[in-house]
Structure formats: structure tokens, C-alpha cells
Amino acid sequence: MERSCLTSKKIVILGAGRRGLGLAKQLIEEHRDVVLIDNNPERIDLAISKLDCMGILGNGTDLAKLNEAGCADAESFIAVTDSDEINLVSCGMVSGSFKGVKTVATIRGLIYTGTEGLTEGLLGIDHIVNPNAEAAQYIYNIIDQGVYSDVIKFNNSNLMLYNLYIEQFSPYLGISLMDMRTKLKADFIIAAIHRKGKVFVPSGNTIIEAKDTISLVAETAEVSDILKAVGKIQKKPRKIALVGASKIARALLNSMTPAVRSKIAVIDQNPAICTLFSDRFPEILVIKADITDEDIMQTEQLTNYDLLIALTDNDELNVITASYAKRIGISKSMALVKQNNNYVRLASYLDIDVVISTTDTTVDSLLRYLRGTNVTSLHSLFNGQLEIFEFTINSTNKACGKKLSELNMRKKAIVAGLTTKKGEIVIPTGNITLNEGDRVLVAANRNSIDFIQNFFN
Structure with a gap:
């Protein structure tokens, strides 16, 4: 279904x-007018006190409440409750009652979408995001x-x-970009x-200071060389x-080849779930065990693994397990966070390499859709202060056919x-011309997003 960039200020969530x-x-x-609907008074009070x-x-399936929220003149209606059914029904009601409003629903259950995603025109919903698939x-x-x-990595x-953090004794300290x-x-x-x-967006003469984090873009091979140069092995x-x-x-296992899965072990204490995984993925090693058992890591020789990923439904258990894995010698660890995003900030203090927030991955996916048809990927950095867009240049873009210097x-x-239409990678200079079909990475501050979207859409 066709979609365009944001045109109205109002978004109903x-x-x-x-x-x-x-x-x-x-x-x-981004200076949007946001209306939040929820049937929990504490959540509504918290929202209007913080935002x-x-x-x-009220209930999102109550037409009177949808009218009160101003759906009639909204650009988009986005249903992100914990109920697939409510998200589907409310989006269907909005689609049927308020013409021209884009509808987006977060849906976890494959029973509604199938493995191939949303069926075209299902309940009139324009777009579905699966939080599990995004994570x-x-x-x-x-x-x-x-x-x-x-x-x-971009799509x-x-x-x-690559985000390079400048230490107090970095060899790049005090020099220009x-x-x-050259170094x-x-x-x-x-x-x-x-x-x-x-x-901020720097110039070539900007001097590097201690504790700066420098975001640099390069071809994959160049990034590998940069990582080696700064003492990191990818x-x-x-x-x-x-x-x-x-x-x-x-x-995650569905996205991997059988050869990759043959090197994976899954640990779970539920015997029925273990049987299900064994049948579905015969290549993997399934271990029925409680990860909190004192000797499980040694008994199952988990220290021989390069990476441990804690994916239970318990945030605290995931964080503790991932942190403990590093302490016993597993090289890398990752932890899933579903409820408490504060753990994302605590990760570096607990020696966890990566914390995955289902909230953040879902929000990024929703924003990517709202940005417009030619946004193929989007990443937020530094607590949302910077966004990296991947735009596809089309014939109607203001930038099409022009040099960057223009x-x-x-x-x-x-x-x-x-990346050109032919797939060639180019590190831009002022003499580069943008042509139809090219894909460009654009870094913009949060307060410049409207301008950039209008420029490249």
C-alpha cells in the first residue's frame, strides 16, 4: 500500500x-502533536506529566474515544498495546471510520500474519510490525x-x-579530523x-577532544581495518x-542457515519447549536445564562457546546471566531487555557487550515506516539526538541530478x-552527483529531521 512522508502534525498512539x-x-x-489513548489511568497520568x-x-475499540482523540484529522494511528487483538480491531475501526488515516499495528502472533507477514489489505491496516521479528x-x-x-550495518x-570513543590517552587526541x-x-x-x-556535525578542522564519540561511515572492509587500527578485532x-x-x-534461529544452527546450543528448563525446538531445529543442541543451577555452565561446557545470548522473558535473569558468562570466560555476551530499559545504560558497567531492547527496536521500525516510502533504514544514536537515514533517490527528489556541492x-x-544504482560504494565528495536509484546515508540532528525529510522525499 502506498505511503508518503509525514504531512500532518497529529499522530494518535x-x-x-x-x-x-x-x-x-x-x-x-520532532514537534508532532501526539495523542495517547490507554485504559490505564496511571499510564495516562504518567504520560501527560512526562510528555x-x-x-x-479509554478503550481503543471505542469509536467515541477515537473521535475524542481526533482521529478524523490525524496523519497516522499506531496501535502498540500488549494485545494483538485490540491492535488489529482498533486499526480496523480507524481504517473503516476515518478515511486517509494511515494505520500501523504491532502484532506478535503469526496466527494473524503468517510467516510471510501482513496479508495485503487485512482489516485495512497499512503496516504491521512484529516486535519479536525486529529484535x-x-x-x-x-x-x-x-x-x-x-x-x-545498513539494509x-x-x-x-562505527562509533569511536576517544580515551584520555588516545593517539587521536588534540588533532583535527x-x-x-591521515593517521x-x-x-x-x-x-x-x-x-x-x-x-553536532563537524568540519575537517574540528579538533578531537577526550571523551568524544566520533561517528564515522566507511565501507565494510575499511571499518574492519579501522577496528584493527584502534586495537579491536572484528x-x-x-x-x-x-x-x-x-x-x-x-x-533468530529461523533466520540462520542449518550450517550456522549446527554450532548453536539452546538452554531451557521447560521440557515441552525443549522438545518443540528439537523437532523444529534438528541441527541445534537442546539442553534441558535451569540456567540458575550453580554448575550448569561448567557441566555443559558453556565456556567453550564464543557468545552467550540471554533471551528469557525475565530481564533481571538475562542481565545476570550475560554478566556472569563474561566472568567465567565466555568471550562475548548479549542480554535481552523487554521491561526495563534502564538495563541498557547499565550494560557497560556489567561487562555485557550488547543489550537488546525490544522497545527500541520496535520504535525504530515504526519510525522507519512513518518516515516515508524511500527510507529503507533508520538508526537513532545518542539517545535520539542523531538519526542516520538511508534514502533512495527518486526522480522527484530535490537532490536528484545535482552535485553534493549544489x-x-x-x-x-x-x-x-x-551506494549507486549499480551497487558501487562511494565515500562522497562535493563533486559526486546524486542519480535516480542511488541510496544515500544522511546524518541529521533531531531538530533538522523535518527539513531533511522534505529535502530527500
């Missing part, structure tokens, strides 16, 4: 839980890039973004610098242990990378 609040926060920072939004107490895809990408949370390109390029002997673009809590894990035979674990982006953003 059903569900003021973690995902609803996270999405609302980002949209409000500059309107809150409606599984994120984990798969992290594994593929060597379990570095500070390396971002349709061999370009990658231009000199840094690293690599071809890359600096998309942004995060300094003292703020993000190595994909061969043997992986999954703790918790959850839906996300199943989605584009007046008013210092609001930077074109950090380009």
Missing part, C-alpha cells in the same frame, strides 16, 4: 506503555558484524557506521561527534549459546555515504 511512550517522546521532539502530549483515558533481526545483524554494539549497502583520516589511512566520512551530551562468533527458548530465539542543506545534515 494507542497504548501508553513502553513502546507508546518511547515513540511519543521521539515524535514530540507534552494529550492523554485520553531477532537486530540480534542477527549484531552477530554478523562481530558483536559490536558500536558498529551499525541495502556495504557501508557501516582531517589529520585523523588511520582509511577512506571515511565523519557523520557526527557526540561531545559533553550534545551532538570476529564473528562460531559457537553460540542461547539461554531461553523464547519466540525471539525461534525467530545541495544547500544549511549545515543541518551531512551525506555520509552513497
Whole structure:
């Protein structure tokens, strides 16, 4: 179904839980008018006390409440409650009652969508996001890039973004970004610098300071060389242990080949679930055990694995398990967080390499859809201050047929990378011309998103 970039200021969100609040926060920072609907008075009170939004107490399947929320003149209606059924029915009601409003639903159950995703026109819903599938895809990408949370891979390109943190005694301290390029002997673009809590787009003469985080974009091979130059080795894990035979674990295994799955062990204490996984994935090793048992790590020789991923439905257990795995000698660990996003910030103190937030992966997917038809990927960095868009240039773009030096982006953003229609990777200079079918990576501050979307849509 055709979709366009955001045109109206109003977005109605059903569900003021973690995902609803996270999405609302980002949209409000973009100066959108957000209305939240929830049948829990405490959630509504929390939302309107924390965010500059309107809150409606009521049920999303009540047409009167949908009218009160202003669905008639909304650009989009997004249902993110914990109930698949409510999300489906409410989106169906909005689609049938308020013409022209885009409807988006988060749906976990494959019973509604099937393995191939949303059936065209189901209840008139424009788009469905599966939180489990989004988290599984994120984990798969992290594994593929060597379990570095500070390396971002893009959907349709061999370009990658690497966040380089400048230590107190870094050899790059006190030099310009231009000199840094010479030292690293690599071809890359600096998309942004995060300094003292703020993000800005630098120039070649910007001097690097201690505690800066520098976001640089380069081709995959160049990023590998940069990692080696700064003392990090990018190595994909061969043997992986999954703790918790959850839906996300199943989605992750489905995305892997039988050869990769043959190097994976799944640990779960539920005998029925263990049998299900053994039947569904005969290549994997299934261990029926309680991960909290004192000797389980040694008994099952889990220290021989390169990576442990804790995927149970218990946030605390996941964090503790991932942290303990590092202490007993497992090289890398990851933990899933579904309820408490504070654990994401605590991860570095607990020696966990990556914490996966289902809230963040779902919100990113929803924002990617809302951005427009030619946004093929989107990543938020530094607590949402910076966004990296991957745009496909079409014939109606203002940028189509122009050199980068001719584009007046008013210092609001930077074109950090380009993949031509033929698949060639280009690190941009002012003389590069953008052509129809090219895909560009654009880094923009949060307050410049409207401008950039209008520029490239």
C-alpha cells in the first residue's frame, strides 16, 4: 500500500506503555502533536506529566474515544498495546471510520500474519510490525558484524557506521579530523561527534577532544581495518549459546542457515519447549536445564562457546546471566531487555557487550515506516539526538541530478555515504552527483529531521 512522508502534525498512539511512550517522546521532539489513548489511568497520568502530549483515558475499540482523540484529522494511528487483538480491531475501526488515516499495528502472533507477514489489505491496516521479528533481526545483524554494539550495518549497502570513543590517552587526541583520516589511512566520512551530551556535525578542522564519540561511515572492509587500527578485532562468533527458548530465539534461529544452527546450543528448563525446538531445529543442541543451577555452565561446557545470548522473558535473569558468562570466560555476551530499559545504560558497567531492547527496536521500525516510502533504514544514536537515514533517490527528489556541492542543506545534515544504482560504494565528495536509484546515508540532528525529510522525499 502506498505511503508518503509525514504531512500532518497529529499522530494518535494507542497504548501508553513502553513502546507508546518511547515513540511519543521521539515524535514530540520532532514537534508532532501526539495523542495517547490507554485504559490505564496511571499510564495516562504518567504520560501527560512526562510528555507534552494529550492523554485520553479509554478503550481503543471505542469509536467515541477515537473521535475524542481526533482521529478524523490525524496523519497516522499506531496501535502498540500488549494485545494483538485490540491492535488489529482498533486499526480496523480507524481504517473503516476515518478515511486517509494511515494505520500501523504491532502484532506478535503469526496466527494473524503468517510467516510471510501482513496479508495485503487485512482489516485495512497499512503496516504491521512484529516486535519479536525486529529484535531477532537486530540480534542477527549484531552477530554478523562481530558483536559490536558500536558498529551499525545498513539494509541495502556495504557501508557501516562505527562509533569511536576517544580515551584520555588516545593517539587521536588534540588533532583535527582531517589529520585523523591521515593517521588511520582509511577512506571515511565523519557523520557526527557526540561531545559533553550534545551532538553536532563537524568540519575537517574540528579538533578531537577526550571523551568524544566520533561517528564515522566507511565501507565494510575499511571499518574492519579501522577496528584493527584502534586495537579491536572484528570476529564473528562460531559457537553460540542461547539461554531461553523464547519466540525471539525461534525467530533468530529461523533466520540462520542449518550450517550456522549446527554450532548453536539452546538452554531451557521447560521440557515441552525443549522438545518443540528439537523437532523444529534438528541441527541445534537442546539442553534441558535451569540456567540458575550453580554448575550448569561448567557441566555443559558453556565456556567453550564464543557468545552467550540471554533471551528469557525475565530481564533481571538475562542481565545476570550475560554478566556472569563474561566472568567465567565466555568471550562475548548479549542480554535481552523487554521491561526495563534502564538495563541498557547499565550494560557497560556489567561487562555485557550488547543489550537488546525490544522497545527500541520496535520504535525504530515504526519510525522507519512513518518516515516515508524511500527510507529503507533508520538508526537513532545518542539517545535520539542523531538519526542516520538511508534514502533512495527518486526522480522527484530535490537532490536528484545535482552535485553534493549544489545541495544547500544549511549545515543541518551531512551525506555520509552513497551506494549507486549499480551497487558501487562511494565515500562522497562535493563533486559526486546524486542519480535516480542511488541510496544515500544522511546524518541529521533531531531538530533538522523535518527539513531533511522534505529535502530527500
